[in-house]
Amino acid sequence: MLMEVKNQIYAIYLSIKYAFQRELLNKFTFLSNIIFMIINNACFIIQWVILYSIKDEVGGYSFKQVLLLWGVASFTFGISRFFFKEAFNLTDTINNGKLDNYLVQPKSVLISSITSSIEVSAIGDMLYGIVMIIVFGFTLKNVLLFLLCGICGALIIVSISIIFSSLSFWFGKTEIISETVNSLMINFSVYPEGIFTGIIRVMFYTILPLGITTYLPVRIISDFKFIYLLYLIIGTIIFVLLAFFVFYRGLRKYSSTNLMNARV
Amino acid sequence: MAVITVEKLSKNFKVKIKEKGFKGSLKSLIKPKYNIVKAVKNISFSIEKGEMIAFIGPNGAGKSTSIKMMTGILFPDKGKIDILGLDPTKERKKLAYSIGCVFGQKEQLWTHLTPYDNFKFFGAIYDIPESIVEKKIEELRELFELDEFINNPVRNLSLGQRIRCEIVASLIHEPKILFLDEPTIGLDPVVKEKIRTLIKRMNKEYKTTVVLTSHDVSDIEKLCKRVIIVNKGQIVLDDTMENLKYHYLNKKIIDAKMKEKINLEDVDGITILKDKDYNLKLEVDLKKKSISDAINLLNTDKIVDINISNVPLEEIISEIYKDGDK
Amino acid sequence: MKKYLYIFKSEIMSNLQYAFDIFVGFIGYAVHIFIFLNLWEYIYSDPNELINGYSMSQMIWYVIVTEILWSALNGRKFNRxxxxDVRTGNISYNINKPYNYVEYMLSSHLGITSFRFLLVTILGMVLGYIFLGSFPEISLLGIICVLISCxxxxxxxxxxxxxxxxxxxYIEDATPFYWLYSKMILLLGTIFPVEFFPTIIQPIIKYSxxxxxxxxxxxxxxxxxxxTFLETLVIQLLYLLVCATIVHLFYKKGVKKLNVNGG
Known part of the structure; x- marks a missing residue:
């Protein structure tokens, strides 16, 4: 069992390493992707500068907390897209029979397929996140919590994408659903929790768990309570297990390249 | 000893039917209609250790679906599969250590890496210690004559070279059974021949059981001792190559274009299928007449162009059906 | 003119088939509006308050319209x-055809955009009415003027x-140019009206x-x-004239370069 885990981790390491090398082939594109992503994230500061010139707090957050929010969001999304890029193309992988090669290998199909390429611009997201935590307060405790939150959040984001992408095992062309869910996760997560009310707040802790991936970490870092950390870890475990469960359930319905849309 | 036993295997696919036009798309959204396609219908067979066996059949006959179920890619709807004592639906990972797969239309190699690095990657996937992988690569590199390009990135290799590397990659972990799905698809005849020779050599060297699919009859003719012909999801014929050759592959088709019109009549063993203007089409029964007999019949001086080919697979299959009806 | 009309029409027809996909895609639009609604509701402690001369409902209608224009355009895909076309040399097939590439692309994309515009406008108006309970005070003539401006x-x-x-x-990857353009539009032209920016940069935005x-x-x-309409009309017509001329010239120059390089 332990040996199997070790071997699996080594396979992930090699896969990511080779994917990274592939991206490095074009150094100019590599660098510009990263830089553009950093500028992209930085641009949005303008929006918040203007909003905070109107009001001192937005949704219960101070300006500094908004920066932390942006830091957490970019860092978590960065990790998820860098290491598990293919989790966000999983619908396509399933529909076009691209799981075949992983299914004949003695490793986890799910893990092998989602780690088979990396997103370079996500490095920009991660770097931006790190800059934000430094701006917010550069202490060992903050940095450690930030790392932990980033990893847990990323695992949840990836799990959500896997769960919704797995729908295509049953229903075929469902890109639109998984893409919508993934973009909802991003769109909401860069606004303070406090501006939303009612049912949407409930969604943030259930089917669109950005409450756990973003708002909870902001609370953990700016107002630490152990119970928050516990929620985060339990949430991560639940979503990861759910993702594996749904994916492997769907895999029984996998039809390789035999799924065709016949026109009559 | 049987290494593969398949009993009463079936697999259906649900295919969405889309009607034409905007109205049709809308309809299929609200109330999708499905067609059940029976890809594999109740097939049974078994394969012995060290055998080289071919699944042939036209496109969509169910040969790939069968292979995919045997390798654990697809879940069967009904039936039982036993591969080396393992059930692919339950022990996929365990099974993966003892089988190798090459899908002619799906590359598994990293194209920016050299074959050598790829092989090492696959070594790690199968948890093989580095020193053993290196030895194995050395051995396979000789067997498959990879010296020329083993250190060039895969993206710079020709299709034939890539397929050779794909096969080697699937042999790194010394599988007991090798599945080859359309390994020669898209290759030119010379390269096809090369691949066949290499596969044959490999089978001899390692006694690996080889199961391959193809829609090219000559692949099978040259490689396999046993053939399973599949059509419309069912096994039409499961026989030795010798029998098949004797009964069905003993005919050749000659297409000739002549300078001037010549008058021919059917002789015993040579049937005229078409005689239109300067174009002739003959079927030669090799049991009775040889190819040279047929060519002599045409005046060789007057041949503008000539093409000799096998009877198409579809025709062989329909002939087998006809025989079955009798 | 007739052939461009045909291109325009066939784009609309082919898009009808994807109506559903597009419509689901507009969930993204609805979400943006929803977020801005929440944001401004929080910031306006009193709905009758004016911030930089805008009431809360004006603020939200402003975002609804800018987002309609942006989302109907689907510019990223078009730019790509x-x-x-240029990178793969596809454009050179079009050079010999009996139409101008720029005009072709214009009519083709206008077809796509018109269809999306219609759908997203309906969506935007419904959302705005649900969230705010009323439309801005505007006459029929006003609506026609706004549509012309759109x-x-x-x-x-x-x-x-x-x-x-x-x-x-001229360069291998032209996407950063579009990227920069889209960021400028988003930050300076979508989220806030001009009056929210520092007074020094307001005129720059106004004439950009x-x-x-x-x-x-x-x-x-x-x-x-x-x-305001007449003022806007003059500015827009001027920009249209200038942009159309520059793009046509730019295209001609680019094609020449392509020919020199042997396509």
């Missing part, structure tokens, strides 16, 4: 289509995007293309007057 804005945008895509004649392609129609919708 143009630069792919059309002009879209035409200018399409020309600009074609122009940015044509940079692929951002005003013509995004701000002008939205502002007209939330605060209509015939004089």
């Amino acid at each position: 289509r143009i630069s792919e 059309l002009l804005a879209t035409l200018i945008s399409i020309f600009l995007i074609i122009g940015l895509g044509l940079f692929a004649f 293309p951002i005003f013509a392609v995004s701000i002008a129609p939205a502002k007209l919708f939330v605060d209509f007057s015939i004089t």
Whole structure:
């Protein structure tokens, strides 16, 4: 069992390493992707500068907390897209029979397929996140919590994408659903929790768990309570297990390249 | 000893039917209609250790679906599969250590890496210690004559070279059974021949059981001792190559274009299928007449162009059906 | 003219088939509006309060209109289509055809955009009415004027995007140009009206293309007057003329370069 885990981790390491090398082939594109992503994230500061010139707090957050929010969001999304890029193309992988090669290998199909390429611009997201935590307060405790939150959040984001992408095992062309869910996760997560009310707040802790991936970490870092950390870890475990469960359930319905849309 | 036993295997696919036009798309959204396609219908067979066996059949006959179920890619709807004592639906990972797969239309190699690095990657996937992988690569590199390009990135290799590397990659972990799905698809005849020779050599060297699919009859003719012909999801014929050759592959088709019109009549063993203007089409029964007999019949001086080919697979299959009806 | 009309029509027809996909895609639009609604509701402690001269409902209608223009345009995909055409040499097939490539792309994309515009406008108006309970005070004439302004804005945008895509004649990857353009539009022309920016940069924004392609129609919708319309019209027509001319010239120059290189 332990040996199997070790071997699996080594396979992930090699896969990511080779994917990274592939991206490095074009150094100019590599660098510009990263830089553009950093500028992209930085641009949005303008929006918040203007909003905070109107009001001192937005949704219960101070300006500094908004920066932390942006830091957490970019860092978590960065990790998820860098290491598990293919989790966000999983619908396509399933529909076009691209799981075949992983299914004949003695490793986890799910893990092998989602780690088979990396997103370079996500490095920009991660770097931006790190800059934000430094701006917010550069202490060992903050940095450690930030790392932990980033990893847990990323695992949840990836799990959500896997769960919704797995729908295509049953229903075929469902890109639109998984893409919508993934973009909802991003769109909401860069606004303070406090501006939303009612049912949407409930969604943030259930089917669109950005409450756990973003708002909870902001609370953990700016107002630490152990119970928050516990929620985060339990949430991560639940979503990861759910993702594996749904994916492997769907895999029984996998039809390789035999799924065709016949026109009559 | 049987290494593969398949009993009463079936697999259906649900295919969405889309009607034409905007109205049709809308309809299929609200109330999708499905067609059940029976890809594999109740097939049974078994394969012995060290055998080289071919699944042939036209496109969509169910040969790939069968292979995919045997390798654990697809879940069967009904039936039982036993591969080396393992059930692919339950022990996929365990099974993966003892089988190798090459899908002619799906590359598994990293194209920016050299074959050598790829092989090492696959070594790690199968948890093989580095020193053993290196030895194995050395051995396979000789067997498959990879010296020329083993250190060039895969993206710079020709299709034939890539397929050779794909096969080697699937042999790194010394599988007991090798599945080859359309390994020669898209290759030119010379390269096809090369691949066949290499596969044959490999089978001899390692006694690996080889199961391959193809829609090219000559692949099978040259490689396999046993053939399973599949059509419309069912096994039409499961026989030795010798029998098949004797009964069905003993005919050749000659297409000739002549300078001037010549008058021919059917002789015993040579049937005229078409005689239109300067174009002739003959079927030669090799049991009775040889190819040279047929060519002599045409005046060789007057041949503008000539093409000799096998009877198409579809025709062989329909002939087998006809025989079955009798 | 007739052939461009045909291209325009066939794009609309082929898009009808994807109506459902597009419609689901507009969930993204609805979400943006929803977020801004929540944001402004939080910031306006009193709905009758004016911030920089805008009431809360004006603020939200402003965002609804700018987002309609942006989301109907689907510029990223269009830009990629143009630069792919240039990069792959596809454009050279079009050179010999009996139509001008720029005009072809314009009519083709206008077809796509019109269809999306219709859908997203219906969606936007419904959302706005549900959230705010009323439409801005605007006459029928006003609505027609706003629609004219929207059309002009879209035409200018399409020309600009074609122009940015044509940079692929000169550099391998032209997407950063579009990227920069989209960020400018988003930050300076979509989220806030001009009055929210520091007074020093307000005139810069006002005379930039951002005003013509995004701000002008939205502002007209939330605060209509015939004089503003005429002013806007002049600015937009000028921009249209300038952009169309530059893009055509740019295309001709690019094609020449292509011919020199042997396509």
